Each structure stands twice: as structure tokens, then as C-alpha cells.
Amino acid sequence: MPQGLPRKIRVAFLLQVVMVSLAVIAAGWLVSLVIQMGFVRKLSESEASNFFARRAVDSDYDVPHGRNFDGWFVPAGQAATGVPAYIATLSPGFHPMDERALQVRVEKRPSGTLYLAYDQDRIDRLMFAFAVLPIVMGLLAVLAVSALSYRVSKRLVTPVNWLARQVAGWDPRAPDIDALAPHRLPPDIGSGEARQLAQALHRLGERVEAFVTRERNFTRDASHELRTPLTVIRVAADLLETEHGLSSRGERSLRRIQSASRDMEAVIDAFLILAREGDIEPPREHFSVADIVDEEVDKVQPLLDGKPVHLHVVKHAEPELHAPSRVLAVMVGNLLSNACQYTDSGDIEVRIENDRVSVRDTGIGMSRETLQRAFDPFYRADQDAGGMGLGLSVVRRLGERFGWPVVLESVPGSGTLATIQFVR
Secondary structure (H helix, E strand, C coil): CCCCHHHHHHHHHHHHHHHHHHHHHHHHHHHHHHHHHHHHHHHHHHHHHHHHHHHHCCCCCCCCCCEEEEEEEEECCCCCCCCCCHHHCCCCEEEEHHHHHHEEEEEECEEEEEEEEEEEEHHHHHHHHHHHHHHHHHHHHHHHHHHHHHCCCCCCCHHHHHHHHHHHCCCCCCCCCCHHHHHHHHHHHHHCCHHHHHHHHHHHHHHHHHHHHHHHHCCCCCCHHHHHHHHHHHHHHHHHHCCHHHHHHHHHHHHHHHHEEEEHHHHHHHHHHHCCCCCCCCCCCEEHHHHHHHEEEEHHHHHHCHHHHHHEEEECCEEEEEEEEHHHHHHHHHHHHHHHHHHCCCEEEEECCCCCEEECCHHHCCCCHHCCCCCCCCHHHHHHCCCCCCCHHHHHHHHHHHHCCEEEEEEEECCCEEEEEEEE
């Protein structure tokens, strides 16, 4: 699980540390810049004002000196003796002298001129002590808090990440639910919500396993139990067909029995295919779509007895498919049965294209509301019509199972167009 929660949390904390560190560094840099550009300027201005105020009271007041600066005072009308030449020539005001690592203030009053020279190196050391050092301490505090928060968060999400890996590794056909059994949970799962989630997943896995077992048993048993009586019916019908002397009515009944048994076998095959798991492929064969359509058209012809309806097939192509032929037979047969049932006059056209089979009728059609629910199981717009409303639902499910989407278009009173598209 390369994109698991621990990795995401680690990335989030790293981004947080980087962003906070950049913010702290930027703030420290701005503070130091303000101090360098403004603090010394204000300090020298205040020092000069204080000196001249004291000098006005006491003419012998000494020139200010400190650990970080030197001062010289030149009374009015006297030469700047003792003042360095590179300072004595400066005009009144504040002068940064980067080449000499000095910041100089020249303050001129009627009583004389005051020179104050601040040592830039000492000021930088003060900046380190009062600005850089707190920034470093702040960054260390951020790193310590982030590391502690990361450890706590990792401890909290580790059980969830472990559960996610276990569930992601499940085989849907045979999930390894024993890994989530209470006695096999790792110690770091603890006794809180993570353990409750693990127990819930274990119970869910047991239910899924039981469901899969029942589904497999049903598929196996249904395949045997449903085919056995159908085989008896078909064999009996074939034997009866060899008898001589059957009346025309008996022969028609015999053909209907044989046709119904074939239909029932196709429906059973379709339901069993739908009941199987999606990754279990049913037996496939190479067949002609036109052959299947012709067979299904022959089967539904009796449904049109006594109706002024013309059923015909238009073949614009001869497509062939490699799939279970009975699946397409069930789909086409259901669409044809619906068309015959809801068409009282006009025509029914089955059109075969290279990539589709369509059934168009001139029947009663469907409203927009009915069309939206046409594929719902057990839904019937006409409650008096025969059947259980399962035909179109089965057709759609089979189409989705084999990649043959089914599309319905209908206009009330004008008929319906049903299309099976072959996606290749």
C-alpha cells in the first residue's frame, strides 16, 4: 500500500515542518532587518538628544561611550581634532558605512557637533543573541512538537493501516478472514475502535464467506436439479416424435413442448450464468448472429397467429461472435416476445448490422416514465399482460455481463426500437 495513511501523514508533517520553518525564518529575517535598519537609527537619535539635553544643563557632561559605540563632541567653532577623518567629513544625519562595518550618526546643534559610531560586528552579535538564537530555538521547538505529533498520529493510524492491508489482500472468492480473528490481532490494535472495526470486518467476512458458499452450492445444485427434468421432457418428446399416427393437433402440441423445453433450457443457462461470479467465464463458442436470430424468429411465429403483423429479418451484415450462443438467444428471444405481445398490427423488423441487432415494432410503445423503468425487475406497465416482468431485466443483466449494452427507444402509439450493441 504505497499510498497508505502512514505515508500520507509523514508527508503532511514534513510539509508542515517545512512551511512553519520557512515562516519562522522569514519572520526572523524581517525582525533582524528591522532592527538593523531602524533600531540603531532610533537608538543613536535618542542618544544624541539625551547628550545635548544633559550638555545644556552641565557643560562638562562627558561624551557618551559604550561597549558597542564610540562618541566624539566638537564644540562650535573648533576643529574636529581626534575625530577620524572618514567620520569628521560626514554631513549631519545617519550614515551606514558598510565598508568599515560602522553605522555613524552626525548630530549638529548650535553648541557643537556630536559624532556617534556604532560597531556593526557587535550589533550583529547582538542580533544573533536577540533574534537568531530565538529563531533557532523556535525551529527546534517546532521540530520537537512535530516529531511528537507524528509519533502519536502514526500510533493511532497504524491499526487502521494494518486493517486496510488485510482487507485489500482478500480474495473475493476466498477471503482470509482468519487474519482478523480476535486471537490473531497484533498487540498494537489495542482495545478501542480499531479492534471493534476488526471484529466487525471479521463478522462481515464470515457472512460473505457463507454467502459465497451458498451461491456456489446453489449454482451446482440448480444446474443439476433443473436440467434433469428438462432432459426427461426432451427425451420423451423426441421418442414421441418417432411415433406414427399423431394427429395434426398432437404434432403441433409436440412441437410446442419441444420449443418450450429448449426455451426453458436457454433460460436456465442464462440464470446460471448470471449467478456465477464475474471472473468465471462460461463456455464460449463461435457462432453466427444471423443463425441465432433466425431460430428465435421461428420460435415466436406462433405468438403472431391471428394477428395482422408481418415479422421479417433484414440482414445488412453477417456478424459472428465468440461467446455463449444461448445468452444471445435468450436476449433476442425476450425482445422478440415483447414485440409480438405488444404489437397488434403492422410489422416487426429484426435488423442485423455488423455491430448490432435491433428489433423494431409498430406496437403500443412506451411513455417516458415507463421507458425509465422498463429494465426494473417485476415492473409491468400493463398489469393485465402476461409474464412476470423479468424479461427486459434479464436482457439488460446479460448484456452488461458480456459487454452487449441494450438500448431502448420508444414513442407512445408508434412502437419501440430495442438494440443490442456488440462492443468489440
